Structure formats: structure tokens, C-alpha cells
Amino acid sequence: MTGRPGTDRTGSIRRYLLLWAELLVDSWRRAPVLTAMQFVIPAGMAAAVTGGALALRAAVDALIAADPPAAVVAAIAAGLAGAAGIVLGALDSHTAGILIGKVAVLDLNPRIHRAITTLDGLEHLERTDFQDRLTLLRNAGWEIVLSLWSANGVLFAVLELTVMLLLLGTVNPWLLCLLAFAAVPLWFDQRGNNAVIRADLATAEPIRRQRHLFDLATDPASGKEIRVAGTGDEIARRQAGAWDEAMRQRFRARLVAAGWRTTGWLLFTAGFGAALALVVHQAANGTGSAGDLVLAVTVAAALRQSVSTGVHYTTNVASAGRVIEPYLWLRDYVRANRDRTGATTPAPARLAHGITLDRVGYRYPGATGPALAEVSVHLPAGSVVALVGEYGSGKTTLVKLLGKLYRPDSGRILVDGIPLDELETAAWRTRISATFQDFGRFPTRFGENVGVGDLPHRTDRERIAAAVREADATGLVDRLPDGLDTELDASFGGTDLSEGQWQKTALARAAMRPRPLLFLLDEPTASLDAPSEQEIFDRQMERSRRRAAETGAVTVIVSHRFSTVTGADLILTLHHGRLVEAGSHRELTAIPDGRYATLYRMQAEAYTRRGRPAGADD
Numbered sequence: 001m002t003g004r005p006g007t008d009r010t011g012s013i014r015r016y017l018l019l020w021a022e023l024l025v026d027s028w029r030r031a032p033v034l035t036a037m038q039f040v041i042p043a044g045m046a047a048a049v050t051g052g053a054l055a056l057r058a059a060v061d062a063l064i065a066a067d068p069p070a071a072v073v074a075a076i077a078a079g080l081a082g083a084a085g086i087v088l089g090a091l092d093s094h095t096a097g098i099l100i101g102k103v104a105v106l107d108l109n110p111r112i113h114r115a116i117t118t119l120d121g122l123e124h125l126e127r128t129d130f131q132d133r134l135t136l137l138r139n140a141g142w143e144i145v146l147s148l149w150s151a152n153g154v155l156f157a158v159l160e161l162t163v164m165l166l167l168l169g170t171v172n173p174w175l176l177c178l179l180a181f182a183a184v185p186l187w188f189d190q191r192g193n194n195a196v197i198r199a200d201l202a203t204a205e206p207i208r209r210q211r212h213l214f215d216l217a218t219d220p221a222s223g224k225e226i227r228v229a230g231t232g233d234e235i236a237r238r239q240a241g242a243w244d245e246a247m248r249q250r251f252r253a254r255l256v257a258a259g260w261r262t263t264g265w266l267l268f269t270a271g272f273g274a275a276l277a278l279v280v281h282q283a284a285n286g287t288g289s290a291g292d293l294v295l296a297v298t299v300a301a302a303l304r305q306s307v308s309t310g311v312h313y314t315t316n317v318a319s320a321g322r323v324i325e326p327y328l329w330l331r332d333y334v335r336a337n338r339d340r341t342g343a344t345t346p347a348p349a350r351l352a353h354g355i356t357l358d359r360v361g362y363r364y365p366g367a368t369g370p371a372l373a374e375v376s377v378h379l380p381a382g383s384v385v386a387l388v389g390e391y392g393s394g395k396t397t398l399v400k401l402l403g404k405l406y407r408p409d410s411g412r413i414l415v416d417g418i419p420l421d422e423l424e425t426a427a428w429r430t431r432i433s434a435t436f437q438d439f440g441r442f443p444t445r446f447g448e449n450v451g452v453g454d455l456p457h458r459t460d461r462e463r464i465a466a467a468v469r470e471a472d473a474t475g476l477v478d479r480l481p482d483g484l485d486t487e488l489d490a491s492f493g494g495t496d497l498s499e500g501q502w503q504k505t506a507l508a509r510a511a512m513r514p515r516p517l518l519f520l521l522d523e524p525t526a527s528l529d530a531p532s533e534q535e536i537f538d539r540q541m542e543r544s545r546r547r548a549a550e551t552g553a554v555t556v557i558v559s560h561r562f563s564t565v566t567g568a569d570l571i572l573t574l575h576h577g578r579l580v581e582a583g584s585h586r587e588l589t590a591i592p593d594g595r596y597a598t599l600y601r602m603q604a605e606a607y608t609r610r611g612r613p614a615g616a617d618d
């Protein structure tokens with residue numbers, strides 16, 4: 001921001017013009033004939049209106065001059081011009097609709113979705129102010145493309161207005177003042193629209209909240225809890241509250257806009273009336289012809305139509321700002337993100353030394369305190385590292401930093417001495433195998449759900465079968481009606497899986513990559529029963545050791561069940577975002593009143609009370 005409104009406005013106009021130029025190129029590529037028609041038709045309509053008015057004046061003057069043949073020719077010309085105007089008007093709306101639909105659905109919407117889904121990092125999905133913008137962009141393609149053709153419509157409306165005013169000027173130069181009256185509705189309408197845009201942006205948050213509450217109420221997963229807890233009424237009340245909050249502001253803004261619009265039209269009508277009175281007066285005292293009067297009435301009536309069309313298109317352009325602004329923001333954000341992630345150093349073929357965290361800190365945007373602070377530790381190549389700590393202690397944040405999903409605010413992460421920031425993000429990610437507690441559920445076939453863990457091999461059935469074995473999911477596949485080819489996700493007509501089965505699918509997906517340098521397992525077994533959990537951890541340990549020998553891979557496991565990670569080479573205990581202890585299970589349990597030792601003992605006692613062996617491997 002420069003702080004100078006004029007400069008901001010110029011910059012904004014420039015950005016809009018550039019966007020429209022791009023959309024014009026898209027339109028031309030997608031449908032050249034339809035695109036050309038968007039210029040030819042309005043030009044033809046402007047010509048038809050002015051030609052018709054001139055022909056009508058000629059016809060009336062010829063009649064008065066007792067020249068019937070000239071009057072007939074002029075009347076036919078006026079009729080033809082009127083008919084051409086009607087045909088072109090009908091063509092105009094149809095062709096524009098088809099063109100806008102094509103470019104919006106086939107070019108712009110996919111471009112927006114691609115930008116959102118391929119953006120590096122997670123901030124745009126997790127920050128509420130970013131989410132508000134993304135909410136506005138859902139299927140916004142139509143409105144954005146419409147703005148181009150509305151701008152084009154404004155241009156032609158101005159052209160038509162200019163020609164008409166020139167015609168009126170030939171009758172009486174005072175009639176040129178009608179231009180000022182014609183501009184008033186445009187200007188007032190603009191003011192009203194600005195109020196609407198401001199209100200829509202200001203109420204994006206409650207609209208998103210009410211949508212979220214609606215999704216919550218209609219989602220089968222949360223539906224169970226809502227019914228048991230009896231919170232249905234409360235959710236409905238809050239949804240209505242959010243809706244009410246948004247709608248109050250939006251209705252108020254629309255009321256203000258309607259006030260501006262009505263005032264604008266009233267002023268225009270007053271000017272129009274005065275113009276007609278002037279021409280009638282001129283005709284009455286003999287300084288003008290009857291043809292002039294007909295021309296003035298015809299043109300002034302058409303002028304009203306042109307102004308109305310101009311206002312309509314201007315409204316479209318102005319209200320498109322609601323989605324154009326977030327779209328331009330998204331493009332800038334993607335560009336800035338690309339520049340920021342322009343690292344080019346390839347990931348090492350294998351880890352020789354390991355991963356070092358040097359005073360790493362991270363604070364979520366808008367958070368009051370840091371999620372991680374001053375974390376310094378070395379994760380040796382080939383080691384299995386466990387992250388433990390209470391809820392919210394920073395474990396997942398650390399995992400995300402290692403996956404380059406966030407960048408540290410302070411300190412740095414080194415991979416074999418190379419700053420992670422300098423490693424090419426995509427290349428680094430292809431060397432990571434990861435499972436998160438909130439795993440993805442893709443509505444595709446089971447095999448594909450697993451295969452996407454290593455995109456180049458997503459249809460490699462042998463590789464998929466091996467990954468399924470690694471995740472101990474062979475029994476699951478055997479029970480599926482079509483094995484690997486079973487369509488998943490009941491909401492899309494497929495077979496649904498239980499929470500634990502989805503988690504096993506995610507584990508199999510994470511087993512697809514053949515030579516990872518880093519395994520990230522963020523509570524990979526939270527939805528599984530204890531025996532499956534232990535089995536999976538044992539299997540993962542075995543896999544980690546194998547991969548460690550091949551590539552020096554580091555495994556980072558987050559687990560709340562301490563007994564499963566006792567075999568880790570290094571256990572890191574986090575507390576309020578700080579690393580408070582690091583060592584092996586034996587070393588940490590030897591610290592009297594140590595954090596790990598205390599938490600471990602408490603968990604072990606709880607298991608013993610429930611009749612389960614406490615830390616059987618201890």
C-alpha cells in the first residue's frame with residue numbers, strides 16, 4: 001500500500017485491465033467466433049439505434065416537405081434499423097452467456113482450483129482471513145469472466161451515448177447537458193455498489209460460519225455426537241444467528257444501494273424532462289423542425305436505455321470486485337509463494353549425517369504465543385525419533401516444519417548441513433513418506449487411494465500390493481467386494497470404510513515411496529485398536545531400520561501411547577512448544593521426576609489398573 005488513494009486506484013485499474021486482457025486472450029483461444037461477436041454485435045446495435053433515429057427524422061422531414069418517395073425510403077431504413085437492433089439484442093445475450101460459461105468452467109474455475117490445491121504450505125487453508133477469500137472464490141469463474149464482457153458493455157454503452165449526444169447536439173447544443181444527467185445514475189450506482197461489496201467482504205466470516213455449522217449438522221460423523229448430546233437445537237440457533245448477522249449487514253447495504261440508485265434515476269428523469277421541454281419549445285417557435293423533435297424524443301428515449309444498460313454493466317463490473325479482489329490476491333499470493341519457495345538445491349540421494357534443528361521457532365499467524373520455541377536437536381541419520389508431550393505441546397507443528405509445510409519463523413532446519421529452505425520443495429517432498437492423524441479420504445478406488453502415495457506409480461499393482469502388505473492391510477483388501485478395484489466413499493456411491501480401515505489405507509499410501517529420507521508418522525494409529533497399533537509400530541520400526549540402512553532415512557513418530565515408542569533411538573519430550581528432554585527411553589526414565597518419566601509412569605499405571613500389561617517392553 002502506498003497510502004495515496006489516487007495511486008492505489010490507478011494500480012487497481014491497471015490490475016483489472018491486465019486481468020481482462022488475459023481473459024480476452026482466453027476467450028479468443030476458447031471460442032474466437034463468439035469472442036468476435038461480442039464486439040460486432042454491440043457496435044451493430046449502436047449503429048442501428050443512431051441510424052434508426054436519423055432515418056426517422058429524415059422520414060418526418062420528407063413527409064412535411066411533401067416528398068413521399070424519400071419518406072418511404074427513410075421509413076423503411078428506420079424499420080430495418082429497428083429490426084436489426086432487436087435481432088442483435090437477442091443474439092447479444094445468448095452468445096455472451098455461452099462464451100462466459102465456456103471460459104469460466106473450462107479455464108478459470110480449474111485455474112482457481114489448481115492454484116488453491118497446488119499452493120505450497122498450509123497457511124491459506126488454516127488462516128481464517130485467507131479462508132474468507134477462498135470461500136468467495138468457490139466457483140467464482142462465471143462472475144469474473146462476466147466482468148470482462150460487462151466492461152466491454154460499458155465501453156459500448158459509452159460509445160453509444162456519445163453518438164447519441166452528438167445527435168442531440170445537432171438539435172440544440174444545450175441538450176449536451178444531458179450527458180451530465182446521464183452520468184449521475186452511473187456515479188450513484190457505483191457508490192451503492194461499493195457499500196454492497198464492503199458489506200459482503202465484512203460478512204464473509206459469519207457466512208462461512210453458518211456454512212460450517214450446516215456441514216456439521218449434515219455430516220454423519222458429527223451427526224452421531226449431535227444427536228447423543230442433543231445439541232441440534234443449539235447448532236440450528238447458532239446457524240440462524242450467523243445467518244442473521246450476515247444478512248442484516250448485507251440487507252442494509254443493499255438498501256443503501258437502492259437509495260443511491262433511485263436518486264440517480266430521479267435526477268436523470270428530471271434532466272430528460274427539461275430536455276424534451278426545450279426541444280418542444282424550439283419546434284413551437286420555429287427554430288427547429290418536426291423531424292428534430294422526433295429525433296430528440298427517439299434519441300432521448302434510447303439514451304435512457306443506453307444509460308440503463310451502462311449502469312447494469314457498471315454494476316456487474318463493480319460487484320465483480322467482490323470476487324476479483326480475492327482472485328487477484330490469490331494470484332499474488334501464489335506468485336509470492338513461488339518466489340519464496342524458489343529453492344533449487346536437490347534433495348540428497350541419502351542422508352549421511354541427519355537432520356539438525358537449530359533454535360527453531362514457529363508461531364501461527366494471529367496466535368498469542370509460539371507453537372514452538374528455541375527447539376535445537378540433532379536427529380541422526382538412520383534413527384527412529386519419537387515425539388511425545390501433552391496435547392498442544394507442538395508435536396504436529398514440528399512434523400509440519402520437517403515436511404516444509406510451514407517455514408520456521410526463527411532458527412533453521414538443516415538436512416545433512418543444507419538449510420531445508422534451500423532444498424527444492426517438491427524434490428524434498430518426494431523423499432518423504434507421511435501419515436497424519438487427520439488423513440485424507442479420496443473418493444476413488446482403493447488401489448488408487450494407496451497408489452497416489454507415489455504418483456508416478458499410482459497404477460503399479462505390484463507396488464500397491466507391497467504397500468498394502470507393509471501397512472498390514474491385506475486382510476482389509478481381501479474383505480472388499482472388488483479388492484483393490486473397490487470404489488471407496490459411500491457418499492459417492494462406493495463402499496465406506498471404518499475409521500481404522502481408512503487409517504490403514506493412509507498407512508499403505510505412506511508406504512508407497514520406495515526410498516524416503518524421512519518418515520513422518522503423526523499418530524498414524526490413533527484410530528486402530530491396541531494390538532493393531534503395536535503391530536504397525538513394530539512393522540514400521542522394522543521398515544525404518546531397513547530404509548535407514550539403504551538411505552539413512554530418519555523416522556519421526558508422534559504417539560500418545562508411550563509403550564509403543566519405547567524402542568525409539570531418541571525420544572523428544574515437548575512441553576508448551578519447548579524441547580524439555582531428549583534421550584532414549586532408558587535415559588529419560590532414569591531422570592527422577594523427569595517429564596517423560598512422569599507421563600510414562602502415569603500411563604503405565606492407568607493401563608495396569610485396566611488390567612493391561614504396563615509397558616510390557618520396559
Ligand SMILES: Nc1ncnc2c1ncn2[C@@H]1O[C@H](COP(=O)(O)OP(=O)(O)OP(=O)(O)O)[C@@H](O)[C@H]1O
Nearest residue numbers: 126364367371389390391392393394395396397398
Ligand atoms: N492452524 C493453527 N492455527 C493456530 N494455532 C494452531 C494451529 N495449529 C495448532 N495451533 C496451536 O499450536 C500449538 C501446538 O499445536 P500442535 O498441533 O503442534 O500440538 P500437538 O502437540 O501436535 O497437539 P496434539 O497432541 O493435540 O495433536 C497449540 O497451542 C495449538 O493450539
